[in-house]
Amino acid sequence: MSALSLPETSARRRRTDKVMRATLLVATLVALIPLLLIIYYLLKEGLGSINANFFTQDPTGSYFGSVGGVRSAILGSLEMVLVATVISVPIGIGVALYLTEYGKDSRFADVVRYFVDVMTGVPSIVFGLFIFITLVLAHVGGNFTAWKASVALALLMLPIIIRSAEVVLLLVPSSLREAALALGAPRWRVISKVVLPTALPGLITGSLLAIARAMGETAPLLFTVAGATGLTFSLSQQMNALPLQIYNDILSPRAAVISQAWAAGLTLVALVLILNLIARAFSRRSRLA
Amino acid sequence: MIGPETSSKGQSQVSTAGGRSEQAEAAPDLSVLGERQGRGHSIDVKDLNAYYGQQHAVKALTMTFVANEVTAIIGPSGSGKSTVVRCINRMHEEIPGARADGSVTLDEIDVYDPGVDLTAVRRMIGMVFQKPNPFPTMSIFDNVAAGLRLTGTKSDNLRERVHRALRAVGLWGEVKNRLNEPGIGLSGGQQQRLCIARTVAVEPEVILMDEPCSALDPIATLKVEELIDELKARYTIIIVTHNMQQAARVANTTAFMLDGELIEHRATNDVFTNPTDERTERYVTGKFG
Numbered sequence: 001m002s003a004l005s006l007p008e009t010s011a012r013r014r015r016t017d018k019v020m021r022a023t024l025l026v027a028t029l030v031a032l033i034p035l036l037l038i039i040y041y042l043l044k045e046g047l048g049s050i051n052a053n054f055f056t057q058d059p060t061g062s063y064f065g066s067v068g069g070v071r072s073a074i075l076g077s078l079e080m081v082l083v084a085t086v087i088s089v090p091i092g093i094g095v096a097l098y099l100t101e102y103g104k105d106s107r108f109a110d111v112v113r114y115f116v117d118v119m120t121g122v123p124s125i126v127f128g129l130f131i132f133i134t135l136v137l138a139h140v141g142g143n144f145t146a147w148k149a150s151v152a153l154a155l156l157m158l159p160i161i162i163r164s165a166e167v168v169l170l171l172v173p174s175s176l177r178e179a180a181l182a183l184g185a186p187r188w189r190v191i192s193k194v195v196l197p198t199a200l201p202g203l204i205t206g207s208l209l210a211i212a213r214a215m216g217e218t219a220p221l222l223f224t225v226a227g228a229t230g231l232t233f234s235l236s237q238q239m240n241a242l243p244l245q246i247y248n249d250i251l252s253p254r255a256a257v258i259s260q261a262w263a264a265g266l267t268l269v270a271l272v273l274i275l276n277l278i279a280r281a282f283s284r285r286s287r288l289a
Numbered sequence: 290m291i292g293p294e295t296s297s298k299g300q301s302q303v304s305t306a307g308g309r310s311e312q313a314e315a316a317p318d319l320s321v322l323g324e325r326q327g328r329g330h331s332i333d334v335k336d337l338n339a340y341y342g343q344q345h346a347v348k349a350l351t352m353t354f355v356a357n358e359v360t361a362i363i364g365p366s367g368s369g370k371s372t373v374v375r376c377i378n379r380m381h382e383e384i385p386g387a388r389a390d391g392s393v394t395l396d397e398i399d400v401y402d403p404g405v406d407l408t409a410v411r412r413m414i415g416m417v418f419q420k421p422n423p424f425p426t427m428s429i430f431d432n433v434a435a436g437l438r439l440t441g442t443k444s445d446n447l448r449e450r451v452h453r454a455l456r457a458v459g460l461w462g463e464v465k466n467r468l469n470e471p472g473i474g475l476s477g478g479q480q481q482r483l484c485i486a487r488t489v490a491v492e493p494e495v496i497l498m499d500e501p502c503s504a505l506d507p508i509a510t511l512k513v514e515e516l517i518d519e520l521k522a523r524y525t526i527i528i529v530t531h532n533m534q535q536a537a538r539v540a541n542t543t544a545f546m547l548d549g550e551l552i553e554h555r556a557t558n559d560v561f562t563n564p565t566d567e568r569t570e571r572y573v574t575g576k577f578g
Binding site for chain 2: 104105173175176178179180181182183184185186189190193194197198200
């Protein structure tokens with residue numbers, strides 16, 4: 001009658017365990033370093049240029065005197081992205097609804113899904129080039145205009161919105177659709193009164209992440225709106241935007257202008273951060289999974 | 290296959306094994322549903338075949354569901370019980386690749402007539418599902434009102450109809466002070482009664498129940514069974530159940546299905562105590578299934 005005994009963990013296994021843990025920790029730290037450095041430099045170089053003028057004046061673009069602020073860039077970015085959102089969110093959610101509620105596993109729906117996936121991977125500069133060729137070079141309603149930038153941004157946002165909305169709509173339990181259909185509800189009411197409200201927080205989250213992505217894009221703007229310094233709200237004119245302002249400022253030989261580019265970068269990151277925080281708040285309100 | 294032999298003379302005594310005593314105050318109050326006594330309608334199924342793709346789930350089923358009676362359908366998993374009830378309110382065809390042929394008539398109305406409005410069929414034939422499925426975005430009140438709102442039913446006395454439906458399922462006392470709280474905050478048994486209230490509020494003619502108690506604890510099950518017994522005064526009820534004791538407790542007649550075929554459909558007592566088919570006997574005595 002011997003006492004029950006378990007073999008001890010071998011020294012080799014303990015050593016392997018330690019090495020693997022350390023390796024994974026180092027990998028995590030290495031990935032964190034550039035992220036922290038980016039934030040550190042943005043704050044270090046940018047905070048100094050942020051003052052009242054920064055938000056209330058437009059960039060002067062001159063080599064002498066005051067550099068002004070970035071008001072036109074902030075408002076221009078917001079306006080162009082807002083218009084892009086108004087275009088892309090209804091269409092994107094509409095496509096996602098088609099895929100989940102009607103197309104389902106049909107061949108056509110699969111083809112659409114495939115193209116949406118491909119679109120997600122298309123570099124943003126290609127959307128800019130596409131609009132440049134079809135709308136700018138063709139002089140459709142002027143040369144470089146803000147609305148063309150909005151269209152390019154909307155094209156960029158569309159696949160992101162479709163993909164995220166489809167995932168969220170698929171999370172709506174089919175038992176809820178069945179419950180509504182079994183009550184005698186027509187399909188459009190099932191969608192508008194049950195499916196969409198249930199998925200709403202997730203749809204908002206996905207749209208906000210697409211907006212955040214569009215906010216920082218530079219390439220689609222370069223060939224479509226070109227940029228400006230003065231403030232305008234007219235969609236049929238050239239307009240300033242934060243990424244464009246940064247792009248132009250860092251090419252300047254003036255230290256004050258470069259410092260302004262840092263501050264504009266900090267502003268952009270802050271805007272995206274705020275959007276992400278709002279998106280997280282909505283996704284936490286979600287009643288789905 | 291043994292032909293069904295249903296007739297109103299075959300009404301067996303419903304053995305109320307559960308007994309109802311302490312539930313006096315929570316007891317469902319059906320008088321509020323108005324004078325519907327004896328107004329139920331019968332359902333005739335003739336030569337019903339149902340398929341999922343290549344799979345033949347229900348084979349040439351012919352049976353009658355008598356008005357104002359509870360008919361139980363029992364049988365092992367995969368025997369086609371749920372498919373039969375889903376064919377009656379045409380929910381079967383919502384599943385991709387599913388189809389059915391044969392005839393289902395509600396009194397004189399052919400449910401599968403191409404000219405019949407699908408949503409009207411489902412309003413007349415209500416359904417309660419296996420898992421309670423209240424709408425997660427809606428309050429208790431809105432869940433019950435959903436049937437009316439989703440079908441576009443204009444009702445001057447919506448509030449009153451919701452209250453009546455909640456009384457009818459014996460839920461009024463438990464929820465009257467929190468009608469605006471979310472429906473998913475209720476316990477499983479309460480949620481299922483809420484779903485029955487939602488079905489009752491539309492005032493259907495027939496209520497289909499697809500294993501309504503399989504997700505409930507014994508006490509909640511007892512409440513739902515009592516409710517079924519009360520509801521049959523107003524409605525024709527068809528209940529699919531895995532639980533033979535439940536069939537014995539609530540059903541006037543019981544049908545036994547096996548591999549998509551109807552084996553036997555007779556007064557509940559006869560099915561359990563004196564089955565004519567050997568397979569029925571083996572099933573109800575627990576020898577297989």
